[in-house]
Amino acid sequence: MGALLAMKKSLVILACAVLLSACSSNGTGQPPPLVRQALGAILSRQQVTDLRQTITPQFVADLDQPALFVELPDRGAQAGAVLVQDHDRRRIWATRDGVTLTLVSGVLTESRGLGGDLMSTDLSEAGLALGGEVESAVRIHRYLTGDNSLDAMAFVCNYRRQDRVPVVTLTGSFMAKYVSEDCVGPDIRFENRYWMTSTGAPLKSIQWVGPDIGYALIEHLRD
Amino acid sequence: MTIVPQARFARYTMISTALALVLATSVAARERPTPRPPLNFLGVPGLIDMPTGHAMPDADLSFTAGIFDGTVRNTAHFQITPRLSGVFRYAYIRDYGGSGAYYDRSFDLRYLLNPESDTLPAVSLGMQDFGGTGIYAGEYIVATKTIGRLRATGGIGWGRFGSHNSFDNPLGILADRFKTRPEQTGGISQTGRLDVGQWFRGDAALFGGLQYQLGENLVLTAEYSSDAYKSETARGLFKRTAPVNIGASYRFENGLDLSAAYLYGSTVAVRLSYSINPKSTSAVRGGLETAPPIVAVRAPGAADDLGWTRQADGKEILRSNVAQTFWESGLRLDAFAVDARSVQVRFRNLRYTNSAQALGRATRILTSLMPASVDTFVLTPITDDGTAAARITFKRSDVEELAHAPDGSWQALARAGIDDAYPADGAAVSQDVFPGFTWGVGPYLSATYFDPKQPIRLDLGVQANARYEPQPGLVFQGQIRHRLTGTQGDVDPSNSIIRHVRSDVGIYAREGQTALTSLTAARYFRPGSDLYGRLTLGYLESMYGGLSGELLWKPVTSRLAFGVEANYVRQRNFRQDFGFQDYDVLTGHLSTYFDADDGFTYQLDAGRYLAGDWGATLSVSREFGNGIRIGAFASLTTVSFDDFGEGSFDKGIQFEVPLSVLSGQVSKRKIARAIRPVQRDGGARLDVQGRLYDGVRAYHQPELQSQWGRFWR
Numbered sequence: 001m002g003a004l005l006a007m008k009k010s011l012v013i014l015a016c017a018v019l020l021s022a023c024s025s026n027g028t029g030q031p032p033p034l035v036r037q038a039l040g041a042i043l044s045r046q047q048v049t050d051l052r053q054t055i056t057p058q059f060v061a062d063l064d065q066p067a068l069f070v071e072l073p074d075r076g077a078q079a080g081a082v083l084v085q086d087h088d089r090r091r092i093w094a095t096r097d098g099v100t101l102t103l104v105s106g107v108l109t110e111s112r113g114l115g116g117d118l119m120s121t122d123l124s125e126a127g128l129a130l131g132g133e134v135e136s137a138v139r140i141h142r143y144l145t146g147d148n149s150l151d152a153m154a155f156v157c158n159y160r161r162q163d164r165v166p167v168v169t170l171t172g173s174f175m176a177k178y179v180s181e182d183c184v185g186p187d188i189r190f191e192n193r194y195w196m197t198s199t200g201a202p203l204k205s206i207q208w209v210g211p212d213i214g215y216a217l218i219e220h221l222r223d
Numbered sequence: 224m225t226i227v228p229q230a231r232f233a234r235y236t237m238i239s240t241a242l243a244l245v246l247a248t249s250v251a252a253r254e255r256p257t258p259r260p261p262l263n264f265l266g267v268p269g270l271i272d273m274p275t276g277h278a279m280p281d282a283d284l285s286f287t288a289g290i291f292d293g294t295v296r297n298t299a300h301f302q303i304t305p306r307l308s309g310v311f312r313y314a315y316i317r318d319y320g321g322s323g324a325y326y327d328r329s330f331d332l333r334y335l336l337n338p339e340s341d342t343l344p345a346v347s348l349g350m351q352d353f354g355g356t357g358i359y360a361g362e363y364i365v366a367t368k369t370i371g372r373l374r375a376t377g378g379i380g381w382g383r384f385g386s387h388n389s390f391d392n393p394l395g396i397l398a399d400r401f402k403t404r405p406e407q408t409g410g411i412s413q414t415g416r417l418d419v420g421q422w423f424r425g426d427a428a429l430f431g432g433l434q435y436q437l438g439e440n441l442v443l444t445a446e447y448s449s450d451a452y453k454s455e456t457a458r459g460l461f462k463r464t465a466p467v468n469i470g471a472s473y474r475f476e477n478g479l480d481l482s483a484a485y486l487y488g489s490t491v492a493v494r495l496s497y498s499i500n501p502k503s504t505s506a507v508r509g510g511l512e513t514a515p516p517i518v519a520v521r522a523p524g525a526a527d528d529l530g531w532t533r534q535a536d537g538k539e540i541l542r543s544n545v546a547q548t549f550w551e552s553g554l555r556l557d558a559f560a561v562d563a564r565s566v567q568v569r570f571r572n573l574r575y576t577n578s579a580q581a582l583g584r585a586t587r588i589l590t591s592l593m594p595a596s597v598d599t600f601v602l603t604p605i606t607d608d609g610t611a612a613a614r615i616t617f618k619r620s621d622v623e624e625l626a627h628a629p630d631g632s633w634q635a636l637a638r639a640g641i642d643d644a645y646p647a648d649g650a651a652v653s654q655d656v657f658p659g660f661t662w663g664v665g666p667y668l669s670a671t672y673f674d675p676k677q678p679i680r681l682d683l684g685v686q687a688n689a690r691y692e693p694q695p696g697l698v699f700q701g702q703i704r705h706r707l708t709g710t711q712g713d714v715d716p717s718n719s720i721i722r723h724v725r726s727d728v729g730i731y732a733r734e735g736q737t738a739l740t741s742l743t744a745a746r747y748f749r750p751g752s753d754l755y756g757r758l759t760l761g762y763l764e765s766m767y768g769g770l771s772g773e774l775l776w777k778p779v780t781s782r783l784a785f786g787v788e789a790n791y792v793r794q795r796n797f798r799q800d801f802g803f804q805d806y807d808v809l810t811g812h813l814s815t816y817f818d819a820d821d822g823f824t825y826q827l828d829a830g831r832y833l834a835g836d837w838g839a840t841l842s843v844s845r846e847f848g849n850g851i852r853i854g855a856f857a858s859l860t861t862v863s864f865d866d867f868g869e870g871s872f873d874k875g876i877q878f879e880v881p882l883s884v885l886s887g888q889v890s891k892r893k894i895a896r897a898i899r900p901v902q903r904d905g906g907a908r909l910d911v912q913g914r915l916y917d918g919v920r921a922y923h924q925p926e927l928q929s930q931w932g933r934f935w936r
Contacts, residue, residue, distance in 0.1 A: 084517060085517050085519075090627060092517055094517075097513070098513025099513070099514055110627065112514035112515060113511075115509060115510065115887060116507060119509070119632070120627065120632075122630075140629060142629065142630075143508065144508050144510075144932055145508060146500075146503035146505035146508050146849060147505075147848040147849055148849050148929075148932045148933050149929075149932045150632055212508060
């Protein structure tokens with residue numbers, strides 16, 4: 001059904017694009033982007049490959065740069081991402097098709113290129129809570145509305161920590177430090193989970209990105 | 224530091240990794256439920272045929288088709304403000320005007336006098352068909368109260384709503400004139416006039432009904448109607464045997480609302496409504512475009528390295544790198560200047576609906592390409608026509624600090640300098656974009672609406688256009704159309720008794736199968752601070768050619784702007800080649816523009832129109848942050864209502880919908896239409912391209928601020 005809807009949408013876009021754009025002198029002689037997008041969606045069958053099959057311990061061992069594995073279960077999407085900026089505690093990761101995720105000490109604070117993106121996160125208290133200094137905290141997310149204004153959502157979160165918790169990742173099995181973060185807002189509640197090494201380096205997390213995206217599963221393949 | 228050409232920059236999008244796969248981005252944008260009251264068969268909040276007291280949510284736009292027994296009522300309802308709504312209705316009634324199809328256009332206004340509270344009901348006052356041919360003319364005051372799952376409605380109506388089981392008008396105690404409702408003279412000559420002399424006059428009647436919410440999506444309705452359907456029954460078109468209607472409506476999650484009803488003991492009716500809210504209707508909130516370039520952060524102390532300034536070709540390499548990266552991001556570098564501490568770029572936004580997003584991407588690119596010592600970014604966005612719209616200045620350290628700040632978007636706006644771009648900055652013009660030549664070939668679709676015989680007439684054909692800009696602001700452009708098929712040429716000949724300055728549209732369509740729709744030379748210039756100028760010469764539009772000049776005063780932070788436009792034009796021949804008819808006119812307007820709160824814009828144009836008539840046009844629009852714009856306009860001129868003919872004066876509705884809202888993809892393309900109930904010759908304006916206000920306004924306050932949420936997107 002999703003494919004059918006996608007195809008219908010593609011046909012609508014194609015019709016609009018043909019009606020409104022046709023060909024012009026915008027450089028490469030290729031059809032305009034809307035046409036390309038619509039044709040691509042109709043002509044290609046999306047290949048559903050479980051990326052987990054590809055990421056073997058040997059594959060990880062051969063990596064020559066920091067990399068993440070990201071999965072968006074609600075979207076049925078998986079991708080690899082590489083580190084493109086490392087500044088202070090903030091690390092920005094990018095996928096090949098133009099999505100970036102910003103993590104501060106392993107906590108997702110921004111996304112771009114997904115649609116319904118997490119524009120920014122105020123983690124000032126949550127950072128302390130994740131570090132074990134307080135038991136509860138407020139985090140504030142900002143999202144673009146359909147009207148292009150920024151809508152702030154505030155959540156009150158409670159934290160629980162456990163020291164030696166077994167966790168399995170694509171890179172192996174570990175005994176990890178574990179933090180769960182239960183957050184409640186006026187309309188939405190979510191539960192983030194973090195697994196870290198004994199020194200606090202992130203191993204794996206499941207974090208809520210936003211109402212249009214749902215959760216992201218993030219595994220750190222190489223830091 | 225040494226500057227290297229762009230190709231050697233390792234850009235993150237090019238980083239290869241065996242891991243990466245395409246990240247599927249199918250998105251179902253989630254809407255929050257809105258408390259939409261059900262609509263009735265006339266397309267306004269109501270029971271079945273009668274209205275209710277509630278208003279739709281602010282900015283809701285609803286389209287309704289109500290169908291029964293030879294009648295189809297198509298209604299567009301727009302909740303203009305939380306309390307005021309406007310309606311345009313286009314009804315088909317079989318055999319109403321004799322034999323065959325009869326089309327009726329009507330406008331309503333509704334005002335919510337009191338929103339529902341714990342103790343008080345929602346109360347609305349409505350004026351239905353207050354200025355059309357009067358078939359549906361009626362006024363009402365109605366109250367609705369919700370008790371649990373039940374909603375009870377009671378109201379009093381006049382006119383059509385006071386035609387069944389009526390009694391003396393209670394307003395008669397105020398003045399005797401309320402006791403009688405003057406007969407409508409009817410006929411085409413009366414259309415479009417406000418029937419002020421009829422409002423709330425004559426007998427009144429009571430109506431009411433109950434609605435019960437059964438489950439999440441189903442509403443059952445029973446009503447007592449005070450509409451006697453006098454004119455329909457008199458013509459033998461409708462049988463009304465009972466005053467009671469019953470119905471059920473089902474609301475789908477996607478904004479569709481379907482209802483069926485049994486009307487007046489004689490007929491079955493169906494209604495389909497579709498409601499959207501332009502404030503939240505974007506296909507994907509925040510858009511599907513790829514992530515922006517990353518804001519590069521300078522290392523501490525790097526700003527002191529001025530070594531690059533001694534590199535002979537350093538500035539040219541920087542310019543080239545910026546031009547290339549801008550182009551890849553949908554921006555075109557028009558001019559560039561850099562020194563040890565600042566950079567100035569003049570650029571055009573080719574891709575983004577949202578001008579703040581274009582500024583944000585340009586700023587991000589400069590952080591990654593400028594040497595660390597360059598601490599000030601001066602961005603001058605140029606309109607599509609080559610006018611420098613504003614000069615926006617960022618401190619690089621602010622950009623670095625705020626790119627990831629929780630409230631970074633608003634702080635970036637607060638710290639940006641937004642100034643007039645006059646005088647010009649003196650940056651060297653990019654030789655690789657001037658002279659600029661662009662062209663396009665493609666299909667076109669043009670439409671005329673509300674012809675008495677055919678509601679929509681379409682022409683389909685191919686068009687070719689070319690544009691040459693030898694230097695910034697000097698533009699030569701032309702367009703040719705060839706009609707392949709269509710029915711616009713079949714419009715009946717105009718019966719206008721004044722000069723046919725617009726109403727010969729059928730002859731133009733018929734004779735101009737291959738038409739030169741425009742061929743102009745235009746100069747856009749800045750004559751002084753806060754001033755913008757345009758001079759256009761040539762075949763300005765499909766019906767007129769000549770000389771057009773415009774001057775606009777618009778300070779960058781002002782909500783108010785003034786413009787003056789003067790044109791000397793001659794009417795083109797019907798074939799739309801190079802010839803003219805024997806009619807010329809000096810036409811022009813003084814324009815006042817005001818950008819009010821909540822996206823409301825007002826424009827008053829006073830002056831002389833194409834038929835030589837003098838008068839003024841008031842346009843009111845509401846524009847949303849995503850670029851959707853909905854408005855209405857009306858002109859009153861020295862052409863009398865009788866001389867004007869059908870409709871009495873020029874008026875219509877206008878809307879713009881960016882394609883990005885529909886697709887989620889960035890694009891500057893949009894669908895823009897002005898729709899008139901009837902196109903006549905009074906109050907007609909020249910349709911010259913490149914009018915200054917809209918292009919300039921996109922980079923001025925308060926418009927820029929309304930778009931700023933997307934600065935870091």
